[in-house]
Amino acid sequence: MTEGDYRHVYIIIEHEEGKILQVSLEMLGEARRILDDFNKKYSSNEKVVAVLLGYNVKEIPKILIEHGADAVIYADSQELRYVRNTIHTKVIAQIASDRDVAANIEPEYATQFKRPRYMFFAADSIGRHLSATVLAHMDSGLASDINKLVIGDLQITHQNKTGGKPLTYEKTLEMYRPDFSGFLWTTILCLDNKNPAIQKDYHPQACSIIPGVFEIIPSDPSRDGKIIEYTPKFDEEDLKVRIIDRKIIKSEIDFDSHKAIVSFGRGIKDSPEQNIKLIEQLAAELDAQIGISLPLSKKPFSVSQTVDSTYLIPDRVIGISGRKVAPKLYIAVGISGAMQHISGMKDSEFIIAINPDENALMKDECDIFIKGRMEDVIPVLIEEIRKQKQVVQA
Numbered sequence: 001m002t003e004g005d006y007r008h009v010y011i012i013i014e015h016e017e018g019k020i021l022q023v024s025l026e027m028l029g030e031a032r033r034i035l036d037d038f039n040k041k042y043s044s045n046e047k048v049v050a051v052l053l054g055y056n057v058k059e060i061p062k063i064l065i066e067h068g069a070d071a072v073i074y075a076d077s078q079e080l081r082y083v084r085n086t087i088h089t090k091v092i093a094q095i096a097s098d099r100d101v102a103a104n105i106e107p108e109y110a111t112q113f114k115r116p117r118y119m120f121f122a123a124d125s126i127g128r129h130l131s132a133t134v135l136a137h138m139d140s141g142l143a144s145d146i147n148k149l150v151i152g153d154l155q156i157t158h159q160n161k162t163g164g165k166p167l168t169y170e171k172t173l174e175m176y177r178p179d180f181s182g183f184l185w186t187t188i189l190c191l192d193n194k195n196p197a198i199q200k201d202y203h204p205q206a207c208s209i210i211p212g213v214f215e216i217i218p219s220d221p222s223r224d225g226k227i228i229e230y231t232p233k234f235d236e237e238d239l240k241v242r243i244i245d246r247k248i249i250k251s252e253i254d255f256d257s258h259k260a261i262v263s264f265g266r267g268i269k270d271s272p273e274q275n276i277k278l279i280e281q282l283a284a285e286l287d288a289q290i291g292i293s294l295p296l297s298k299k300p301f302s303v304s305q306t307v308d309s310t311y312l313i314p315d316r317v318i319g320i321s322g323r324k325v326a327p328k329l330y331i332a333v334g335i336s337g338a339m340q341h342i343s344g345m346k347d348s349e350f351i352i353a354i355n356p357d358e359n360a361l362m363k364d365e366c367d368i369f370i371k372g373r374m375e376d377v378i379p380v381l382i383e384e385i386r387k388q389k390q391v392v393q394a
């Protein structure tokens with residue numbers, strides 16, 4: 001295959017019964033920004049293409065165009081009302097390799113089109129699952145949980161990919177992900193194998209994108225775009241899996257009705273049980289709900305059964321793998337501030353962090369950083385809150 005076989009960026013849109021998820025609009029915004037630069041740099045005319053599957057979704061394409069899509073390919077069928085992974089995977093893969101659809105998007109590239117150049121999914125429970133199965137189906141690679149994207153021409157020398165020779169890879173998507181609590185950035189590349197002995201293409205270059213990272217482009221009703229209806233082909237075999245009933249289970253941990261949330265992380269490590277008790281007291285003074293960072297839900301510390309089953313549970317996790325919250329006050333106790341956590345609490349009105357490490361990433365996210373150990377800081381805070389309450393009541 002040649003470089004011209006791959007065109008455009010395809011964004012897999014998620015919605016809940018017709019309501020577009022924020023992350024889908026965020027992906028469109030970022031795709032618009034990077035593709036505008038791309039088209040300028042490479043004098044090309046590639047498009048931001050939204051892919052939408054669902055039932056009764058004919059109103060959505062217009063909104064997607066208003067938020068940055070050049071084209072929307074949508075499949076509207078009762079069979080696509082809810083996500084069934086096998087069916088969605090096949091339909092997305094069909095759309096991504098359909099040349100007639102591509103001809104509709106941009107006739108200039110139609111004859112050669114084989115697949116999208118880039119493909120974005122949301123890094124949420126549905127997108128993570130779908131991205132893996134779609135890319136496996138298309139026999140290409142996937143980078144998950146990305147929060148920065150750059151397109152560039154890279155010189156690569158690699159024993160397997162280039163046979164040890166330096167080669168230029170044009171229009172390569174550099175996909176960055178935060179690792180080790182955000183202290184290290186990993187750059188992931190999905191490269192064709194240009195080694196003559198192996199030669200194999202890996203396109204689309206695809207990733208899942210962390211919600212809450214990229215800016216949404218404000219809606220512009222004057223934007224123009226193509227809306228293309230796609231009639232999916234289903235395998236009878238796959239349709240045997242039916243959704244008989246569907247219930248949205250409401251979380252037992254109610255974050256929404258509390259004005260304050262106190263969350264804790266691995267910083268409790270020196271005396272977990274006692275520190276959780278301290279956090280409990282602080283939360284009680286503020287009538288706050290209690291959240292945790294993801295590692296705490298994996299039960300890394302030995303604590304009493306009651307503390308464990310009350311606090312170290314997935315339902316309390318804040319972040320991309322848990323809940324998104326936006327209280328008036330968020331207190332992060334012993335949490336370093338990894339991107340995956342920040343994404344779940346950055347919309348809080350006022351943020352206080354308690355941490356002895358002033359290089360913690362949380363310092364950049366908070367309004368007040370209290371440098372210190374929670375064991376020392378929380379008792380002082382509690383005492384001060386109690387004093388202030390007495391003043392208010394007097």
Ligand SMILES: Cc1cc2nc3c(=O)[nH]c(=O)nc-3n(C[C@H](O)[C@H](O)[C@H](O)COP(=O)(O)OP(=O)(O)OC[C@H]3O[C@@H](n4cnc5c(N)ncnc54)[C@H](O)[C@@H]3O)c2cc1C
Pocket residue numbers: 145179180181182264265266267268269270292293294295296317318319320321322333334335336337338339340341344354355356357360372373374375
């Ligand atoms: C795919 C993926 C999804 C993820 N999803 C989430 C998610 O949804 N939510 C989430 O939270 N994480 C998530 N993570 C994990 C995330 O990357 C971080 O590893 C995690 O948030 C770190 O948790 P932490 O801040 O509790 O621990 P650490 O990073 O270990 O930080 C502990 C902090 O405590 C401080 N500390 C130490 N002693 C004290 C003390 N005595 N008093 C006060 N502070 C102290 C330290 O200075 C440090 O800053 C995800 C990771 C991946 C790869």
